[in-house]
Amino acid sequence: MTSQTFDCDLCGSSDHTVLEVARKYIGDNEPPVVCDNCGFLYIRSRRPAKEIAEDWNNIFGKGYTSEWPGVKARLFYVAEFFDQKYGWKGKRVLDIGAGEGTFLKFIQQRDAWVSGLDPSIENCTKIEGLGARAYCQTIEDPIPEEKFDVVTILWTLENCQDCMRMLRFAHDCLEPDGQLMVATGSRILMPFKKPLSSYLSQNPPDTHCFRWSKETLFSALWRAEFRYLKTNDYLENDCLVCIGLPVQHEDGPMLIDSRELSNNPKDVIDFFSRWDREFP
Ligand SMILES: [Zn+2]
Numbered sequence: 001m002t003s004q005t006f007d008c009d010l011c012g013s014s015d016h017t018v019l020e021v022a023r024k025y026i027g028d029n030e031p032p033v034v035c036d037n038c039g040f041l042y043i044r045s046r047r048p049a050k051e052i053a054e055d056w057n058n059i060f061g062k063g064y065t066s067e068w069p070g071v072k073a074r075l076f077y078v079a080e081f082f083d084q085k086y087g088w089k090g091k092r093v094l095d096i097g098a099g100e101g102t103f104l105k106f107i108q109q110r111d112a113w114v115s116g117l118d119p120s121i122e123n124c125t126k127i128e129g130l131g132a133r134a135y136c137q138t139i140e141d142p143i144p145e146e147k148f149d150v151v152t153i154l155w156t157l158e159n160c161q162d163c164m165r166m167l168r169f170a171h172d173c174l175e176p177d178g179q180l181m182v183a184t185g186s187r188i189l190m191p192f193k194k195p196l197s198s199y200l201s202q203n204p205p206d207t208h209c210f211r212w213s214k215e216t217l218f219s220a221l222w223r224a225e226f227r228y229l230k231t232n233d234y235l236e237n238d239c240l241v242c243i244g245l246p247v248q249h250e251d252g253p254m255l256i257d258s259r260e261l262s263n264n265p266k267d268v269i270d271f272f273s274r275w276d277r278e279f280p
Contacts, residue, residue, distance in 0.1 A: 017265060018032075026200050036265050039264055041216075047206055097156030098127055099116075143169060157182055157220075164223065167223075179244070182241070183242075190234060214242075226246055
């Protein structure tokens with residue numbers, strides 16, 4: 001099937017600037033663009049969600065595993081982060097993009113009731129092996145019938161075809177007093193964690209449609225009707241974790257400083273130019 005062209009997922013603007021500096025790291029792939037209005041970094045041309053999901057299954061098939069020490073460590077970190085702040089005990093949890101279920105295993109040991117959503121049959125078999133419920137689907141399919149106390153989206157929001165749709169799906173899966181936790185390694189306008197050549201790749205560009213800063217992640221959650229946006233100490237750790245509560249209509253308007261919801265596009269472009277110079 002053919003690709004579709006998307007405007008900015010956050011503000012809807014079609015005005016954008018190509019991130020030219022990316023070209024030397026991505027082969028002939030389409031480079032990401034920076035929204036001229038809100039500074040969001042995204043890929044414009046995207047295939048249907050199922051095709052992107054299939055690519056991810058192939059990438060998993062090529063040896064990527066959440067048992068790698070670095071991957072396991074970051075999942076342990078978010079399990080511990082949430083546990084210390086809010087606790088997992090007795091919570092019903094849905095992990096969207098659950099992979100092999102490594103994170104679910106961690107929080108099951110902390111007495112959470114776990115379910116995982118993943119498009120891969122192999123992964124769902126592993127999740128069921130934990131005695132957990134597996135939803136073998138993508139977020140384009142209908143939402144599960146049960147509701148959850150916590151929905152987690154870990155290193156997944158950047159890899160889907162429609163980030164706002166994924167957040168709204170999460171919203172609809174939650175109990176009214178539930179919580180959403182998103183974790184990402186995007187790190188825009190933060191200290192460089194790794195060389196730019198490892199951050200960008202020659203994988204199909206739409207397997208990584210979005211790159212987040214704290215502000216654009218806040219913006220996405222806010223636009224998907226989440227409030228009480230809290231982060232971890234993302235300058236001390238190599239991931240950005242954000243917690244949001246689904247807004248209730250009786251809550252009335254919740255004010256947030258609009259400066260917290262966008263980046264200056266020039267700052268984003270300058271950030272990548274500096275990354276290219278200092279840590280290619
Ligand atoms: Zn925008």
